[in-house]
Amino acid sequence: MEKALQEYPAESSVDVADLPGRGGAGPLTHRSQDPRPERTSGKGKGTELVDLKQLIAQADALGPLPPTTVRLAEMADNLDSNLDEIADLIEFDQALTIQLLRAANSAFSASPVSIGTVREAVARMGTKQVVDMAIAAGVKPILQSSLPAYGLDEGALWRHSVAAAVGAESAQGFCQVELPPEGFTTALLHDVGKLVMGRFLSPSLVGLIRHAQEADLLDPLAAESLLLNVNHAELGGRIARRWNLPPRIIQGIVHHHQPGYGRDVICDVTHLANQVAKHIEAGLVGSGFEPSLAPGVAERLGMPPQAMDDLCLLAAARFELIRSRYDVV
Ligand SMILES: [Fe+2]
Numbered sequence: 001m002e003k004a005l006q007e008y009p010a011e012s013s014v015d016v017a018d019l020p021g022r023g024g025a026g027p028l029t030h031r032s033q034d035p036r037p038e039r040t041s042g043k044g045k046g047t048e049l050v051d052l053k054q055l056i057a058q059a060d061a062l063g064p065l066p067p068t069t070v071r072l073a074e075m076a077d078n079l080d081s082n083l084d085e086i087a088d089l090i091e092f093d094q095a096l097t098i099q100l101l102r103a104a105n106s107a108f109s110a111s112p113v114s115i116g117t118v119r120e121a122v123a124r125m126g127t128k129q130v131v132d133m134a135i136a137a138g139v140k141p142i143l144q145s146s147l148p149a150y151g152l153d154e155g156a157l158w159r160h161s162v163a164a165a166v167g168a169e170s171a172q173g174f175c176q177v178e179l180p181p182e183g184f185t186t187a188l189l190h191d192v193g194k195l196v197m198g199r200f201l202s203p204s205l206v207g208l209i210r211h212a213q214e215a216d217l218l219d220p221l222a223a224e225s226l227l228l229n230v231n232h233a234e235l236g237g238r239i240a241r242r243w244n245l246p247p248r249i250i251q252g253i254v255h256h257h258q259p260g261y262g263r264d265v266i267c268d269v270t271h272l273a274n275q276v277a278k279h280i281e282a283g284l285v286g287s288g289f290e291p292s293l294a295p296g297v298a299e300r301l302g303m304p305p306q307a308m309d310d311l312c313l314l315a316a317a318r319f320e321l322i323r324s325r326y327d328v329v
């Protein structure tokens with residue numbers, strides 16, 4: 001992993017601490033190192049098109065994540081020594097326990113013996129699976145809304161999020177570096193900023209962003225940044241920080257489109273997971289096309305060229321298998 005970190009770009013462009021509103025609601029301060037397009041006018045166009053302060057206030061006002069979900073996310077890197085606390089935490093939350101047992105029994109529907117307690121679920125499925133399921137159950141209500149501005153109907157963001165989480169979970173077998181245990185949760189939440197951004201994008205703003213993409217050949221994230229002075233990845237990081245999620249998860253969300261600037265393997269695996277999810281959703285698995293990755297990602301993860309096809313096939317098969325477990329339609 002040390003070797004991989006050395007291969008990141010020397011400058012980190014957007015640090016979590018520099019996000020809009022951190023110590024004031026101003027725009028990003030590292031524009032000169034930022035890979036996004038520079039504006040030519042003195043005043044950012046975005047400040048004229050959308051009220052940045054209002055956008056940030058909306059991100060801050062998004063409801064809290066259930067405390068159980070936050071605590072489980074915090075324990076991701078030390079699951080084995082926290083077994084009792086994990087079971088207690090989940091059992092304390094009755095609604096979560098019901099959801100988890102329903103999911104666990106659907107995963108083992110062929111078994112004649114049903115799973116009746118959280119500890120039985122842990123014994124049958126393993127701690128990691130149970131924690132991942134519990135985290136997914138905690139964020140599901142938040143990620144289910146429709147987002148017409150992004151062309152996402154009700155449930156589409158949730159499907160994409162679960163597909164990405166499965167992509168992250170499947171990636172270890174294809175990477176030579178050790179992947180962080182926060183990968184599942186980070187991938188699950190990587191697009192949470194779209195929840196806020198989507199509410200602010202009027203049809204005319206969506207048209208402008210599309211035009212900016214076509215006219216200036218910008219990717220969607222760069223077009224958001226150019227026109228609005230902030231993008232959904234940065235807003236997602238802001239939301240994750242307000243939810244008190246661990247710094248590594250915040251880092252992965254902020255840099256999921258430009259992982260080289262995150263200087264942490266969590267950014268690379270979240271980026272990979274997002275691309276795998278898009279590939280699955282587009283029905284391209286096994287088509288001969290491969291998801292494209294940002295420069296340096298495959299090298300830093302130690303992914304051989306032929307691994308991408310196999311990863312997509314495995315992730316797509318797992319996604320199909322767990323659709324009912326996570327209640328994904
Ligand atoms: Fe995204």
Ligand SMILES: [Fe+2]
Nearest residue numbers: 160190191274
């Ligand atoms: Fe995404």
